[in-house]
Structures are given as structure tokens and as C-alpha cells.
Amino acid sequence: MEKLDNILLLASKGLFDEALEEARKLEDPFDRADALLEIAIKANGVNGIAQHQALEEAVELLRKIKDPYDRAYLSSKIAHVYSLLGDYDTANEFFEIAIDEIARIKDIREQVLGICVLAHYLARSGFFEEALAQFNDAFELAVSANIDYRSKIDLLIEVASIIENTADFLHSRDAIEFYKIAYDIFDKLYVSQKAADAEKKLNLAKTVYFFGTPEIRKVLLEGRYRYVVSLLEKSIEDPQDLFIALLEVSSWAKKVGSPEYLDVLGVAFRLFDRIGLSEKNVQKAAVILTDMDELERALKFAMKIADPAKRDEALRTISLKLAERKDFSEAFEVAALVSDPKKRRDLVENISELKKKLEEEF
Incomplete structure (x- = not known):
């Protein structure tokens, strides 16, 4: 593990030749192939020569490995690297090899984990529905496994942990469903801390839905808001999109009780003062600000939504939020702005x- 960490450190620094050299020194063919594939993943979009070299050597090593679990694991990972290269036909071939190898695994625990590894790399390769189906198969197999109760619980926790880890690699919009499943399993097994962690990640993914990359979510969980702002400013070219991303970050900071949400919100609105906001983003801004309880600002954006149905929905949400705060006069005023007579009448009711x-309660 220490040697692999050192190899990954070299690759993360862009020292791919040195990383390849160290990987080739590993005696075990499985460890060597795994390290080479990690290098290939790290090299994606950075060093194509090193990526292809590492991949070719890993594929060659696969021929020497006989254990079906190891072959399933490596085949899934090889498939993922091919998907990164855009070669989905070859990726599918290796995913099929992984499926065949999983069928050969005798040990029930290894078979369940083999399916989870397959699902993990399917998801990271963009095959989300297929990944969810495989995770479901792994869960069902673990539930029906003829093993003792404690071992079954431990196996189910492993399944949920891999699902959660898979979500960590995905953009927010894709991660949400995986976090939901992981949370549900942990919760049903009464693994309180793991359930709480998965739920927090789920809420974060929902909050930073539009611009929540894995890197951004990781830094947000660490509470490093200024660094997140810096990352967003460097990575998002369109100032319209940057404004929405900053609102999402501010919303999360407020949800977790950090006073820094005001600083981020200030950065967002100083940007807004310079650029205004396009039609495509006014609804997003209205929704995020409503969720933050910044209702006065949300109302200004809601009124700029061109689509009457979407504008009415935004106004309805703001009106109900005001009512929940017991600001009933303001709630009725906003309700009066709803253009659809039936929706307006229902909202007032x-x-x-x-x-x-x-x-009546008081």
C-alpha cells in the first residue's frame, strides 16, 4: 500500500515516467497492473503517451492473472480507462469480461464485492443506470447469502461503503441517487455515523447540484470556503455560471451554520452587479436564494423569469416560505403576483x- 501511495504521489505531480518505473518494480502481477491502471487514470488528459503505455502493460499483465476476482477487478478498471479514452466499444468488451469472471467466483463475499467493483467503474465511466442495477444485484446477493448474521451485516456495510465511495467520484447531479442508496442501507442497518456522513454528502450534492464537482464537494466538506471560491473563479469561464456556483456555495455554508456564507454571497453579488444575469439563470438564482431564505432577493429574480409557469412556481415557493416564517401579509402580496388564476386561488387557500x-396552536 505504501509503495502504491508513493507511485500515485509521483503521478499526481506529473512525474509519469518515474511512476511507471516504480510500478514496474512491483513483484506481484496484480499489484503491478493495479498501479499501472492508477497511473493511466491520473494521466488522463495530461500525458497521453504515459496513459497508453500504462494501459497496454496492464492489459498484458491481465493475461498472467488467473484468480477470477482479481481478473474481474482489473477488467473493470481497464474498461474504465478505455472509457476515459473514448473507446467505449473496447470498454464494453472488458466490462463483459468482468461479468464473466464474476460468474466464476465461488466465494459469495468476493462475488458480491466483484459486482460492486464492476458497478463502481461502470458509474465512473458514465453508465449510471447499469451501475445502479449492478449495485442492486450485489445488495440482493448479499441479503440472500447463506452466511452468518454478523458476516452478512458486515458485507452489506461494505456494499454501502462502496456505493458511497462511488458517489464521491461523480458530479453532484449523478451522485445524488448513489448517496441516497448508501444512506438508506446505513440507516436500515442502524450504522448511525455512516448514515449521518452519507446524508450530509447527499444534502451537499443536492445543494451544489449545478457545479458540484467531486473536488468542489470535497473542499466544501472540509469547510474551506475561500479556497472553493478561488477554485471556481479559476475553473468557470462564464461569469453567469460563476454567479450560480457562488450562490450554491453560499447556500451550503449557510446550511451548515458557517458565517462565511455572507462573504461568499457578497462575492456573488459583487459579480452580479458587474454582469447582470441571463434569462437561463434567473430561475436557478431564484430557487437557490429561496432555499437560502434570501426571499427579497429571490423575489427580484423570480419576477424576471420569462416563462409564466416557471415564474408562478417560483413565486409560489417564495410565498409559502414567507408564510412558514409567519410573514403572512408579505406571503399574500407575493401570492397576488401569480398569473394563473387557479394557481393563485389555491395558493391563497x-x-x-x-x-x-x-x-389555533397559539
Whole structure:
């Protein structure tokens, strides 16, 4: 493990020749192939020569490996590297090899984990539906496994942990479903801390839905908001998109109780003062600001939404938020701005019912 960490460190620094040299020194063919594939993944988009070289050597080593679990693991990883290269036909061939090898695994635990590894790399390769289906198969197989209770619980926790780890590699919009499943398994198994961690990651992915890359989410979980702002400013060229990304970060900071949300919000609106906002983003801004309880600002954006149905929906959400805060006069005022007569009437009734309920409670 230490040798692999050193190899990955070299690759992360862009020292691919040195990383390849160290990987070739590993005696075990499986360890050598695994290290080469990690180098190939690190080299993606950075050093094509090193990537192809590492991949070719790993494929050659696969021929020497006989254990079906090891072959399934490496085949899944090789498939992922081919998908990174855009060669989806070859990627599918290796995913099929992995499936065949998994069928040969005798040990039930190894078979379950083999399916999870396959699902992990399917997801990282963009095959999300297929990955979810494979994770479901792994879960069902673990549940029905003829093993003792403690071993079964441990195996199910491993499955959920791999699902959570898979989500960590995905963009927010793709990660959400995987975090939901991981949380659900942990919660049902009463693994409280793991459930809480998965739930926090799920909420984060929902909050930074549009611009939540794995790197951004990782730094946000560490609470490094200024660094996140710096990363976003360097990586997002369109200032319109940057504004939305900053709103998402500010929203998350507020949800976790960090006063730095005001600093990030300030950066966002100083940018807005310079650029204004395009039609494509006014609805996004209105939704995020409503969720943050920045209702006055949200209302200004909502009124700029050109599509009447979308504008009415944004106004409805703001109105109900105001009602929840017991600001009923403002809630009715916003409700009056809804253009659709039926939706406006229903909304006024909802606010009136909420007001009556609160008055009865007190």
C-alpha cells in the first residue's frame, strides 16, 4: 500500500515516467497492473503517451492473472480507462469480461464485492443506470447469502461503503441517487455515523447540484470556503455560471451554520452587479436564494423569469416560505403576483389554512 501511495504521489505531480518505473518494480502481477491502471487514470488528459503505455502493460499483465476476482477487478478498471479514452466499444468488451469472471467466483463475499467493483467503474465511466442495477444485484446477493448474521451485516456495510465511495467520484447531479442508496442501507442497518456522513454528502450534492464537482464537494466538506471560491473563479469561464456556483456555495455554508456564507454571497453579488444575469439563470438564482431564505432577493429574480409557469412556481415557493416564517401579509402580496388564476386561488387557500393552523396552536 505504501509503495502504491508513493507511485500515485509521483503521478499526481506529473512525474509519469518515474511512476511507471516504480510500478514496474512491483513483484506481484496484480499489484503491478493495479498501479499501472492508477497511473493511466491520473494521466488522463495530461500525458497521453504515459496513459497508453500504462494501459497496454496492464492489459498484458491481465493475461498472467488467473484468480477470477482479481481478473474481474482489473477488467473493470481497464474498461474504465478505455472509457476515459473514448473507446467505449473496447470498454464494453472488458466490462463483459468482468461479468464473466464474476460468474466464476465461488466465494459469495468476493462475488458480491466483484459486482460492486464492476458497478463502481461502470458509474465512473458514465453508465449510471447499469451501475445502479449492478449495485442492486450485489445488495440482493448479499441479503440472500447463506452466511452468518454478523458476516452478512458486515458485507452489506461494505456494499454501502462502496456505493458511497462511488458517489464521491461523480458530479453532484449523478451522485445524488448513489448517496441516497448508501444512506438508506446505513440507516436500515442502524450504522448511525455512516448514515449521518452519507446524508450530509447527499444534502451537499443536492445543494451544489449545478457545479458540484467531486473536488468542489470535497473542499466544501472540509469547510474551506475561500479556497472553493478561488477554485471556481479559476475553473468557470462564464461569469453567469460563476454567479450560480457562488450562490450554491453560499447556500451550503449557510446550511451548515458557517458565517462565511455572507462573504461568499457578497462575492456573488459583487459579480452580479458587474454582469447582470441571463434569462437561463434567473430561475436557478431564484430557487437557490429561496432555499437560502434570501426571499427579497429571490423575489427580484423570480419576477424576471420569462416563462409564466416557471415564474408562478417560483413565486409560489417564495410565498409559502414567507408564510412558514409567519410573514403572512408579505406571503399574500407575493401570492397576488401569480398569473394563473387557479394557481393563485389555491395558493391563497394554502396560506390561509397555514395561518389558521398556526393561530389555533397559539
